[in-house]
Amino acid sequence: xxxxxxxxxxxxxxxxxxxxxxxxxxxxxxxxxxxxxxxxxxxxxxxxxxxxxxxxxxxxxxxxxxxxxxxxxxxxxxxxxxxxxxxxxxxxxxxxxxxxxxxxxxxxxxxxxxxxxxxxxxxxxxxxxxxxxxxxxxxxxxxxxxxxxxxxxxxxxxxxxxxxxxxxxxxxxxxxxxxxxxxxxxxxxxxxxxxxxxxxxxxxxxxxxxxxxxxxxxxxxxxxxxxxxxxxxxxxxxxxxxxxxxxxxxxxxxxxxxxxxxxxxxxxxxxxxxxxxxxxxxxxxxxxx
Numbered sequence: 001x002x003x004x005x006x007x008x009x010x011x012x013x014x015x016x017x018x019x020x021x022x023x024x025x026x027x028x029x030x031x032x033x034x035x036x037x038x039x040x041x042x043x044x045x046x047x048x049x050x051x052x053x054x055x056x057x058x059x060x061x062x063x064x065x066x067x068x069x070x071x072x073x074x075x076x077x078x079x080x081x082x083x084x085x086x087x088x089x090x091x092x093x094x095x096x097x098x099x100x101x102x103x104x105x106x107x108x109x110x111x112x113x114x115x116x117x118x119x120x121x122x123x124x125x126x127x128x129x130x131x132x133x134x135x136x137x138x139x140x141x142x143x144x145x146x147x148x149x150x151x152x153x154x155x156x157x158x159x160x161x162x163x164x165x166x167x168x169x170x171x172x173x174x175x176x177x178x179x180x181x182x183x184x185x186x187x188x189x190x191x192x193x194x195x196x197x198x199x200x201x202x203x204x205x206x207x208x209x210x211x212x213x214x215x216x217x218x219x220x221x222x223x224x225x226x227x228x229x230x231x232x233x234x235x236x237x238x239x240x241x242x243x244x245x246x247x248x249x250x251x252x253x254x255x256x257x258x259x260x261x262x263x264x265x266x267x268x269x270x271x272x273x274x275x276x277x278x279x280x281x282x283x284x285x286x287x288x289x
Contacts (some may be wrong), residue, residue: 116281
């Protein structure tokens, strides 16, 4: 299987191959090993360039790293597709003769529907679609999984187990994946934009960029932890900060006058529509929640 193949073990139920060892693929593998979800010897990862294969082999000791997607598919029980959307068809055409109907195929590429993947694999092969987000790099991803035509609870459970090592996981019908893409998928960019604007505001008020950055980032992290850990409604938490006639209510008034809430609604709605336009494949007929 190539000069960096770590082992030649017989395929077992726990073997997983990540096809596409980019940042997302590498983050998933390292999170999986760190959490004890899989041992390094149960994981394969592929890359297009020999240089990247060697780099992955060095950074992920014991993991099978190879340039050959077909070899990785033959070796593993679960196949995780972590290539970019524009590379998905070429990858599927490369491995279509190797996938077995008893394998599980998990696709990570944004906008690639399960029905598209199902065209390239044997009839009856279970396919699970995942929409995750960039905090996978710090083990705080929000991932949403959806079953294809032949995926059952046991297949969703495998996807859930793999993804829970790098964040939180929800199960939703595939018809919701465009909305998920527009919200949690693109969502980190909205928060980064908000952080950028707030840091600029601090600078406008005379604070240095270093101080501004520390103030805003820790404020965002602390606020996010309050939302997650207290389970209280955002309105309730906002009211804790908003004193009658004080500074916060003055700022909130200006934000409301500027239409910030409506701007977010419109922006996310536009992102959802764009996700549907870019999607490859058709929704399965009659799929319900």
